[in-house]
Amino acid sequence: MALPDWALQLGYEGLDRGLIPDFIVRIAIRALLRQRLREIDHGSLEANNAAKMAWIKSVKQRTCIADVPEKSNEQHYEVSTKFILSTLGPHAKYSACLFPTGNESLEEAEILMLESYCAKAQLQDGQDVLDLGCGWGSLSLYLAQKYPKSRITGLSNSSTQKTHIDATAKLRNLTNLNIITADINTYDFPTTSRFDRIISIEMFEHMKNYQILLRKVSTWLKPGINSDSESLLFIHIFCHRSTPYHFEDTEDQDGDQSNWMAQNFFSGGTMPSHDLLLYFQDDLTLVQSWYLSGTHYSKTLEAWLKLQDQNAETGLLELQADAKAKGQDPTEGVKAFYRFRVFYMASSELFNFNGGQEWGIGHYLFKRA
Ligand SMILES: C[S@@+](CC[C@H](N)C(=O)[O-])C[C@H]1O[C@@H](n2cnc3c(N)ncnc32)[C@H](O)[C@@H]1O
Secondary structure, X not given: OOOOHXXXXXXXXXXXXXXXXXXXXXXXXXXXXXXXXXXXXXXXXXXXXXXXXXXHHHHHOOOOOOOOHHHHHHHHHOXXXXXXXXXXXXXXXXXXXXXXXXXXXXXXXXXXXXXXXXXXXXXXXXXXXXXXXOOOOHHHHHHHHHOXXXXXXXXXXXXXXXXXHHHHHHHOOOOOEEEEEOOOOOOOOOOOOOEOEEEEEOOHHHOOOXXXXXXXXXXOEOOOOOHHHOOEEEEEEEEEOOOOEEOOOOOOOOOOOOXXXXXXXXXXXXXXXXXXXXXXXXXXXXXXXXXXXXHHHHHHHHHHHHHHHHOHHHHHHHHHHHHHHOOOOOHHHHHHHHHHHHHHHHHHHHHHHHHHOOEEEEEEEEEEO
16 A cells, blocks of 8 residues: 555655654665565566566667666766765775675775675786776776776766766876766777776666667677687676566656655666576676675665764765755755665665575676677
């Protein structure tokens, strides 16, 4: 049964003003997660498999790679850099970190995950590497420092991310790094730019047609001369254990604008299933895949929430100034602050559900087909 409009409205206003205690927010989130699991379960393995095949067919029929990329910039990637960085670890990694014992600091967990990419993607000094969806430079800056003879290219659709990475690279005297601001829907590299490794960390969840995307990305890999010099694509996504679904930024059957996550943080977003990319091997072949428990991501998000709270005073001022600079009322900045808190909490609860075995992280290594 859906809540009446007035109750939803009251709840959302309370969330926007930080008036609802966290433990109540978390209880509500867990109830919504159970509802989501009921919605994606069609009752039998046969029915669930048929639904997955239909879902995959429908995304292959879409004409563009990603929907509404400008919305993800509004919702995350061009939000005040100072604010976002005040909630992240020192490497500004805006994706899951690795907590093998659970006792690591956020910085240690950032480095452990970054190092795991170097090992799994078989990185070596001297390679041409593309960091696709480079965020605020967590991987690009790390690789530029670790592999001084490599040429690192980062690509994202956010101009404020480029400003931050370029400034940090200058401070660290890194000259082997080039950041490009472009939308993957339309961008193509000149044929003179080809890569030994392409690494993409949590960008694919903003995508829809993985067939066109992987075709395009496959053309950016250098043709290998032999198996020792094979070019590779490494992908990190968050995922559901079995079922892909869309984050729908639309009204539900009763006309309620109830999909808070899609509206505020994930318009045009996708929850891939762990096996989703295996159905898109037209131009690339899977070498290996890994599943990592969602608890790693939950711990990451709890660390971000803690930092956001520790830096609340400056974070609130920063977001109010950002709203004003964008021609909005400063109260929009206050709303954004509390919405980020709920976003971190909701995502942490999702990845912690069923001990991290329901939603988690997928790693994949592909070579050219
Ligand atoms: C969740 S962030 C991950 C950032 C970074 N890889 C990290 O791990 O810290 C997703 C990244 O994908 C980029 N992105 C999303 N949609 C895009 C698009 N249509 N074209 C290019 N980049 C996009 C965002 O700008 C952002 O940099």
